[in-house]
Amino acid sequence: MQAVGRAFGHNFTLEYGDVGGISIDRHGTPLTDGVRELATSADAVLFGAVGGPKWDDPSAPTRPEDGLLALRAHLNVFANIRPVKVYPELTDSSVLKPHVLEGVDMVVVRELTGGLYYAQPKGRTQTPQGIVGVDTMRYSESEIERVLRVGFELARGRRGKLTSVDKANVLETSRLWRATATRLADEYPDVELEHALVDACAMQIVLRPASYDVIVAENTFGDILTDEAAILAASMGLLPSASLSGTPGFYEPIHGTAPDIAGQGIANPCGSILSAAMMLRYSLGLTEEAAAVDRAVQTVLEQGYRTADIATAGDAATGTTQMGDLV
């Protein structure tokens, strides 16, 4: 952000807040009221990532992820937009044959504030037959409608195709999801609506990725499908996301904390950098600046710099800091 400020003559005010493990360690809770207010009063929130083995005890009363989930819910950012871009330079690093990646350009809209992540009842109880765990998948028609509309609108401005993902042959929430998508389709005659079962989609998204334009899925399905779609981009470390429709917008790379490589200085910073670009574009209205950041990442990749996650056998890997400086 400071580099963008210098290049374009802006003065960004950056404020920092602890969320997750660091907040548990310092303040006993993964999200303090202070940070919650800080986020609410900002023009936009750029988020890192949370979680790690230190806080993984299944019997812990709270954990880092609770801070992230609380913040998403608090900001009401129900539409999490995850574009999947394929850099032709990275074809060598991909597990997929080059022809599969030709023409891939999709955006996944993941519902972010509902479903199994939030609905009650949710918990573990001791019963005479042993412990029983429960999570609830609940969606109201209006929750489904608002996120589907984000998908329809996006599709309208792109190639005009919307794939609505569900498991309508088994789940009641999915039947409601499918009926709602079908109903809304009448309002968007310029968009071609296709329904896909989540299991079939998990196969097709890698087999025929170029056939997708915009995909909309509920929270858990979207979580799984977007991690999977990272296969197309060669590395999850490259993928940004924007969570919109609440104010302020919320921006985070789709990757997690990668505890296995913590402290080694080898993580890919591009997912975060590109999330900042989405923030410039969607929350700050700085389109030119956003495009410059996107181009900078593109150029550094064209020049052959590769962090470890996207390096092929022959490459010398570039570290996190150097990659950031280069961009």
Added chain:
Amino acid sequence: MQAVGRAFGHNFTLEYGDVGGISIDRHGTPLTDGVRELATSADAVLFGAVGGPKWDDPSAPTRPEDGLLALRAHLNVFANIRPVKVYPELTDSSVLKPHVLEGVDMVVVRELTGGLYYAQPKGRTQTPQGIVGVDTMRYSESEIERVLRVGFELARGRRGKLTSVDKANVLETSRLWRATATRLADEYPDVELEHALVDACAMQIVLRPASYDVIVAENTFGDILTDEAAILAASMGLLPSASLSGTPGFYEPIHGTAPDIAGQGIANPCGSILSAAMMLRYSLGLTEEAAAVDRAVQTVLEQGYRTADIATAGDAATGTTQMGDLV
């Protein structure tokens, strides 16, 4: 089965029952009591597939899939075993680069009679705020334990590695799942237990498939991951499954009805044929016969015969009946 009978001198008694759409059309219900009893009294059940656009109306009182789910629950086949085998002959048909497929040999154990598929409450209700849909993910410790044990036992007889899949950073059922896996690991010191988050696993299963031996996952996660894993086998049409631990065993290909190609005579029969091989092995104790069927499929593929789903541009595709006859 008749070919195996002729070759090995067995006399199999085959009985046929309608389940799914055909049963709705003929009997008004996707599973009649008669078929339920037929299944219970058999030594094993070989299942086709259910579902199709004709019965897809979201407001229908029942649908083909309900018949399948009722039969699985009735037979109490809680462990659905889905081996993922890579035929080196099919590397050309794969979207993956050959090195990714080297050494791939995994089995997914999917919990089949619990979770979102079955638990109550489940339904759609009209509220003052509009329709609300609910599905419930519920697991008792004993349901989790029995399916994990199937995974531990399988791993013990294979490469000794078990990957337990969950979403323990968000779901209470997953925390119970993870704690149960960790507890059981003490009883299987010869098995290396690894926990994987379902989203990360959906990425790794294609990026590093050779690193998996046995994967155990709850119903919905297993449904998604096994369709995805079909990418490794070049086609879902090749993959069999065995659902065990109830009596009789229940065998079905992992593919669905593929309504888009219905009646064209181009479907791949191998998933069903290999399911029959699993039935010979696990329910009928006919190991030699099972191996002969596996070998027959292998040989036909080695000889270059390809159904449309695994044909590459240059191949003339073999039809369903001819492929079956060749095997």
